[in-house]
Amino acid sequence: MYKQTLLETRQRISSFVHNTPVLTSHLLDDKSGAKLFFKCENFQKMGAFKMRGATNAIIQLSKEQQERGVVTHSSGNFAQALSLAAKNLGVNAYIVMPDNAPKVKEDAVLGYGGNITKCESNIQAREEAATQIVSEKGATFIHPSNDLNVILGNATAGMELLEAHPDLNCVLTPVGGGGLLAGTALAAHYFGTQCKAIGGEPMLVDDAFRSLQSGKIETNTTGNTIADGLRTHLGDINFPILQQYVDHIIRVEEDEIIKAMRLLWERLKIVVEPSSAVAFAAILKNKAYFKGKKVGVILSGGNVDLDTLRFS
Amino acid sequence: MYKQTLLETRQRISSFVHNTPVLTSHLLDDKSGAKLFFKCENFQKMGAFKMRGATNAIIQLSKEQQERGVVTHSSGNFAQALSLAAKNLGVNAYIVMPDNAPKVKEDAVLGYGGNITKCESNIQAREEAATQIVSEKGATFIHPSNDLNVILGNATAGMELLEAHPDLNCVLTPVGGGGLLAGTALAAHYFGTQCKAIGGEPMLVDDAFRSLQSGKIETNTTGNTIADGLRTHLGDINFPILQQYVDHIIRVEEDEIIKAMRLLWERLKIVVEPSSAVAFAAILKNKAYFKGKKVGVILSGGNVDLDTLRFS
Known part of the structure; x- marks a missing residue:
């Protein structure tokens, strides 16, 4: 039922996003035992796949809604994405950010013309601040x-990957709020050939x-992972999609994430976020499963704070 | 006089090296005031432009010379390049490395099948060790x-860049031993349109x-720059080429190199060595000169030791 909608979505946002490159590496193939295809959303505008969903969501608003602006709460990449997508479309963006958000991400939001409202770093404070902006400005809330x-919109990364490599056996993404994995699972279902969607x-x-x-949406009691983009939980719109279209989810430890990220930096010579490395870490952890398979990996973004990042 | 030789060189090594991508960035254009074209030799095989020269030098040896192997002394990238190029061509490579070389580079040489001889970290010790291997093995010494x-061979990076963007006003490279700048200056002279070669x-x-x-080859009394690939001095073969074909050299401070490298990592989302950032730093330091110009920048490599690299 989504095939035509997905094709229209890709057409709709195509002039606002990059068709990002797909990198390969003999050395990482040797290390994993699989044939890997890395979809480099770190090279996407503003540095992450979230540009895709943000752009699609704003374009789909009515003219009247667009004139009143958009609002979201985000710990980082979606804040930048909504700011830049809004700027490209001549729309105001109001961003609620936790007061402990990395400075590099805050500066980027300001650079893209977003209006920041700070709040405490908990979900209740964020939602209250966003609700207030909705009622004051008449802005439309857009969830990350x-x-x-x-x-x-997020699904278009997987669509591009499968257009370039139609015979992938599976495609992996990190899973945090669930928006990338849900979109990628739809892309795999409608545009792959028995292509499984797997989360890390x-x-x-x-x-x-x-x-x-x-079978119900669970939450986390702690969120202290290096993969700071993945600390959120699923929602009632993406969860049924995950239930229907995702094959399985692989869990990885913190040291496995750091090791995978280091391999990507050292061998692909690209800057990717810890969250991006989670899907690759899942492959390295389950070599027997992926052995000999053609595996797509969506590297979700490349916005890191070089001041705080340490490999050792 | 070199035009045909350069064309033959490019043909000769083409199946052993990547035609690396050229990246652009609106943000870095805005920051510099120039239109920048980054030739990404960090994506070259073994992670640096040196693969080009090493491959060409080995292919040009006679069969008899190839059978006796090649030897060099290098603090890093040329050691890897000669090892991998030799492996690709079925030749033995003997590498003299200073005993304080980064472990990541030593491991890479071993990974590419090179045979390492350690020596003290001074030019005399290196040359003695190399000379001994030449006399013992009959191997041919190849200077980095x-x-x-x-x-x-190095010139082919600039040739590819100018083939993709023939109207560059100038092209910049870092200068250490002089081999990249000399090759690039030849490329600019024979394949550019009034394209100046500039060193950082x-x-x-x-x-x-x-x-x-x-007007004569000078040396350094200290070598304590973060751009560890640039600590060497010129030689009698590349110096006359630099004198004839290089427009000028721009000098940059250590903090300017680190700032430039950080911009490349954060904005292009790529991993480049400090040496690579020197040419970009030269542009940022001389914005008035480069304003409005189309400027090629050869990012020389991406082999960094993530354990020791710090931005703050």
Whole structure:
């Protein structure tokens, strides 16, 4: 039922996003035992796949809605994405950010013309601040991951990957809020050939893994993973999509994430976020499963704070 | 006189090296005031332009010479390049490395099948160790930068860049031993349209700048720059080429190199060595000169030791 919608979505946002390159590496193939195709969303505009969903969500608003602006709460990449997508479309963006957000991400939001409202770093404070902006400005709230238009926009990364490499056996993404994995699972279902969608998730915030097991949306008690983009939980719009279209989720430890990220930096010579390395870490952890398969990996973004990042 | 030789060189090594991508960035254009074209030799095989010169130098040896192997002394990238190029061509490579070389580079040489001989970290010890291998094995010594076939091989990066963007006003490279700048200057002269070749050099090891001023090969008393690939000095083969074909050399301070490298990592989302950032730092330091110009920048390599690299 989504095939035509996905094709229209890709057409709709194509002039606002990059068709990002797909990198390969003999050395990483040797290390994993699989044939890997890395879809480099770190090279996407503003440095992450979230540009895709944000752009689609704003374009799908009515003219009247666009004139009143958009609002979101985000710990980072979606804040930048909504700011830049809004700027490209002549729309105001109001961004609620936790007061402990990395400075590099805050500066980027300001650079893209977003209007920042700071709040305490908890979900209740964020939602209250966003609700207040909705009522004051008449702005439309756009959720970073639990929004169908965001999910459909995110799906276009997987569509491009499968257009370039139609015979992938599976495609992996990190899973945090669930928006990228849901979109990618739709892309795999409608544009792959028996292509499985698989998630990679930090063990420390394994809510998505537990949600698929229990059949209801689970949350995390702690969120202290290096993969800071993956600390959120699923929502009622993306969860049914994950239930229907995702094959399984693989959990990885923190040291496995760092080791995988280091391999990507050293061997592909690209800057990727810890969250991006989670899907690759899942492959390295399950070599027997992926052995000999053609595996797509969506590297979700490349916005890191070089001041704080340490490999040792 | 070199035009046909350069075309033959490019043909000769084409199946052994990547035609690396050229990246652009609106943000870095805005920051510099120029239109920048980054030739990404960090994506070259073994992670640096040196693969080009090493491959050409080995292919140009006779069968008998190839059978006895090749030897060089190098603090890093040329050691890897000669090892991999030799492996690709079925030749033995003997590598003299200083005992303080980064472990990541030593491991890479071993990974590419090179045979390492350790020596003290001074030029005399290196040359003695190399001479001993030449006399024992009958191997041919190949200098990392002061060898015409190496220079001609290096030139192919600039040739590819100018083929993709023929109207560059100038092209910049870092200058250490002089092999990349010499090759690039030849490429600019024979394949550009009034395209100037400009070097970027750390102030701490500004021997090339001083050599062009004095008319003779100068050396450095200290070598403590973060751009560890640039601590060497010019040679009698590349110096005349630099004198004839290089427009000028711009010197940059250590903090300017680190700032430039950080911009490349953060904005292009790529991993480049400090040496690679020196040419970009030269542009940022001389914005008035480069304003409005189309400027090629050869990013020389991406082999960094993530354990020791710090931005703050």
